[in-house]
Amino acid sequence: MKKLAIMLSLAFLISACGDKKDKNETTNSTALSGTIKIDGSSTVFPISEAVAEEFRTEEPRVKVTIGVSGTGGGFKKFSRGETNLSNASRPIKDKEKAACAENNINYLELEVAYDGLAVLVNPENTWVDNFTVEELKMIWEPAAQGVIMKWNQIRPEWPNEEIHLFGPGVASGTYDYFTEAIVGKSGSSRGDFTASEDDHVLVQGIAGDKYSLGFFGLAYYAENKDKLTLIGVHNGEEVVKPTLETVSNGTYRPLSRPLFLYVNSTSVKSPEVIKFVDFYIDNAGELAEDVGYIPLPAENYATQKANFNAFVESNK
Known part of the structure; x- marks a missing residue:
C-alpha cells in the first residue's frame, strides 16, 4: 500500500508539471x-x-x-x-x-x-548672457562665412577672439529647424562650423573650447548642464531660456x-x-x-x- 501511495503521488506530480508546462507553452505561444x-x-x-x-x-x-x-x-x-x-x-x-x-x-x-533648441557656450564664457535672433542670424547666415569671425563683431564689448561654431550636421532636422527659424531658410547657413550628427560630439566640442558657440536639442543640455552654459534668446519682448514651461507655452520663440x-x-x-x-x-x-x-x-x-x-x- 505504501508503495502504491508513492507511485500515485509521483503520477500526480508528473501530471501537474505537465499541466504547468502546457500552460506556459500556451502563454508563450501567444507572446509577440x-x-x-x-x-x-x-x-x-x-x-x-x-x-x-x-x-x-x-x-x-x-x-x-x-x-x-x-x-x-x-x-x-x-x-x-x-x-x-x-x-x-x-x-x-x-x-x-x-x-x-x-x-x-x-x-x-x-x-x-x-522640444526647445538650446543655444550654448562654454562655462568660461563670461561675456554672453543672451542673444537676439538678429545676432544669431548675423553669426550663422551664409554671408557670415569668412566675414563674421570674432566675438567683438557681434557686440563691440565682447572679446577680440575667434568664434568657434558647433552644430548638427546638414542631415539633421535640428539643423533644418534652426536655420529656418534663425536664418529664414531651411538648410541655409555658413559652412565653416564643426558639424556632427552625434550630439555628444557637440557637447565635448563646446565644453572644451572657451570661445565656442553651438546649438542642439534641449535634452542634451539637460544631460550635460555641468559642462555647458545655456544662453537665453530675446523673443522680441523679453529674454527667455528654454524650459518645460517656456517651450510648452510658446514664449521661447522661435526655437520651440x-x-x-x-x-x-x-x-x-x-x-x-x-x-x-x-x-x-x-x-x-x-x-x-x-x-x-x-x-x-x-x-x-x-x-x-x-x-x-x-x-x-x-x-x-
Missing part, C-alpha cells in the same frame, strides 16, 4: 515576437529608446532596433521601406513625400513631444518645435508594431519628460491615438 526597425533623428532617439526599454518588459521577444542617421537619413531609409518607424525632429519634406510615393509607401505622422514619429503603412499589418506604437503613444508624455523633453497636453495624445487606430483600420 519579431523585429521593429526605427531610424532617424538623434533628438527623438532618447524618447524612442526610453519607450523601447519599457516595452521590452512587456514584450521581451520583440526586438526594437533604433538607428541615429539624422531626420533626413532616417526618411531616406523609411521611403525605401527599410524601417518600420522614423524619428523626426521636423515634418517630412516634399521631396521625401515624393520618395515615399514612388515606393508606394503611405505613412502617418504622430506628434510625440515638444514639436517632435514626430512616422509610421509606415505596411508595418501596421504586424501586431508587434501596432502594440509598440500604441504603447509609445500611451507612455510618450511621461517618458519624454523623464529624458528632458516637454510632453504634449493629454488631449493631444488622445488625438494621436485616435488617428493611429483609424490608420490601422484603413490599412488592414
